[in-house]
Amino acid sequence: MKSIQKQTLRDIEIILVDDGSTDLSGFLCDCYRKYDNRIRVIHKQNGGLSDARNAGIDVAKGDFLFFVDSDDWIDEDTLEILYDIAIDEEAEIVECSYRNVFMDHIEEETANTGEMIIGDSVFAIRSQIFWRYFKSVAWNKLYSRKIFSDGKRYPKGRYHEDEFFSHEAFGAANKLVYIDVSKYNYVRERKGSITDKITSKILDGCYALRQRINFVQKNNLIDVLIDVQNAYMWVLFDRLEKCSDAGINDEKLQQLLADLKEDEQEVMKWKIANEYKYRYAILCQSYELFEKCIKDKNLFTQVSRKMTL
Numbered sequence: 001m002k003s004i005q006k007q008t009l010r011d012i013e014i015i016l017v018d019d020g021s022t023d024l025s026g027f028l029c030d031c032y033r034k035y036d037n038r039i040r041v042i043h044k045q046n047g048g049l050s051d052a053r054n055a056g057i058d059v060a061k062g063d064f065l066f067f068v069d070s071d072d073w074i075d076e077d078t079l080e081i082l083y084d085i086a087i088d089e090e091a092e093i094v095e096c097s098y099r100n101v102f103m104d105h106i107e108e109e110t111a112n113t114g115e116m117i118i119g120d121s122v123f124a125i126r127s128q129i130f131w132r133y134f135k136s137v138a139w140n141k142l143y144s145r146k147i148f149s150d151g152k153r154y155p156k157g158r159y160h161e162d163e164f165f166s167h168e169a170f171g172a173a174n175k176l177v178y179i180d181v182s183k184y185n186y187v188r189e190r191k192g193s194i195t196d197k198i199t200s201k202i203l204d205g206c207y208a209l210r211q212r213i214n215f216v217q218k219n220n221l222i223d224v225l226i227d228v229q230n231a232y233m234w235v236l237f238d239r240l241e242k243c244s245d246a247g248i249n250d251e252k253l254q255q256l257l258a259d260l261k262e263d264e265q266e267v268m269k270w271k272i273a274n275e276y277k278y279r280y281a282i283l284c285q286s287y288e289l290f291e292k293c294i295k296d297k298n299l300f301t302q303v304s305r306k307m308t309l
Contacts, residue, residue, distance in 0.1 A: 003073035005036060009080040014039045015056045020046025025070075050154035050161040053138065057148050065148070067139045071187040072101075078183040082142040085177050089118065092144040092173035095134055098184035110180050117178040124170040125216070126224045129231045133178040136166040140184040147172045159201045163208035167215050198242050200252040206236045207256075210263075226271050233276040236260075240283070244291050257287055278304040 004014055016039060018026035026043055033039040042055050053067060064086060068074060082094045100107040117133050124134040138154070138161070147169050154161045170176065209232040216228050243253055264284045268277060282303055283290045293299040 001032060003076065004068060005032075005038075006076045007074075007079045008077045009083055012038060012079060013060065013062050015060060016041045017052040017055050018043045019048070019052040019055075020044060047156060050158060051156045053161075054153045054156070057153065060145065063145055065143045065145055066141070068184075069139055069187075072139065073185045075183045075185075079142070081179070081181070081183065085116075085179060086142055086144070089175065089177050091118075091175045091177045092147055093124075093134075093141055093169065093176040095141045095176070095178045096183040097180050098140050098186050099182045101185050101187045103189050106185075108182055110182070112182055113180045115180045117180075119176050119178075121171045121173055121176070122221055122223055124173070124176045125167055125212075125221065126227060127178075128166055128170070129224070129227050134170065134176060136163050138162045138165070139186070141169075143169065144173075158204050158208070160205040160208045163205055164211060167212045171215060171219060171221075198246040198248070200243060200248050200250050202239050202242060203252055203256050206232070206239055209235050229270050229272050230276065233272060233280070237276075237279060240290070241294050244294050257283075260284060275300075275304075278307060281307055 001016075004012075014036070016029040016032065018029050018041065026041075029039075029041045029043075033041050040059065042059065044052075044055055047055075049069075056067075057065065064083060066079060066082070078096065082096060085091065086094045097108070097110040097112060100109060119127070119134070127134040128136045149172075152165075152168055152172065155164045158164055209228070213225070213228050213232055216225050243249075260280070261284050264280070267280055270277075279290070279293075279300060282293060282300070289303065293303060
């Protein structure tokens with residue numbers, strides 16, 4: 001919180017969202033408000049991170065928006081740097097690099113070259129696939145409020161909410177700028193984080209990337225379609241393997257398997273890597289066989305040789 005109050009860009013509105021906290025967070029928000037007239041506080045029932053972000057978007061009055069998660073902090077000149085770039089370049093989204101903050105050390109996400117990359121929505125959507133320049137996270141970007149017009153909001157009740165929304169945000173921007181300097185400090189070890197323990201919630205990432213494919217097709221972004229489809233496959237098999245290793249086979253997993261089976265006819269027409277097609281076909285044929293292949297990768301090759309796509 002103090003890192004936001006100390007921003008060198010002084011003319012800002014600070015919105016604190018108390019998302020149904022059961023500790024002293026709500027009280028502390030009200031205390032901050034008493035001593036800083038730039039602060040507005042929203043107290044609401046717990047609805048998750050997406051719902052909290054949406055609540056802030058709904059009441060924000062500024063021309064630009066920036067999100068800071070509760071455990072994180074930003075350098076004191078972060079907003080000034082990103083805002084100046086947005087104005088000078090007439091960009092709707094400006095993104096910076098970040099630091100990964102662990103309990104005992106800090107890791108830079110990039111080399112911090114100071115390089116500035118300018119691109120359009122297609123460039124940004126391709127970049128997020130390869131985790132280069134523009135990335136699928138909400139919190140290291142300055143957004144023009146135009147990005148959230150037409151009711152664009154983060155999906156409530158979903159994990160990987162950034163993945164569900166990032167392509168929508170990039171697609172709404174005519175010009176985006178990335179600057180390779182770390183200005184956001186992202187705390188990687190959060191108590192109660194989904195990364196603490198594998199659950200079927202990670203499967204939301206599969207739905208997020210499937211929606212990205214739909215978005216690319218709907219907007220006729222043919223140049224990135226195959227890359228997006230291959231990325232979806234990689235995430236799908238990665239998440240399924242993690243669930244299998246963790247012994248997860250619950251209702252959420254079964255629903256995903258049913259959805260994948262329904263999608264099979266369309267997926268087999270995609271121009272994706274043959275390896276992915278064979279794995280998908282095995283998965284739709286038998287999840288039990290797919291799990292056996294996960295444990296013995298040679299089985300994928302053996303089974304695939306007997307299949308005709």
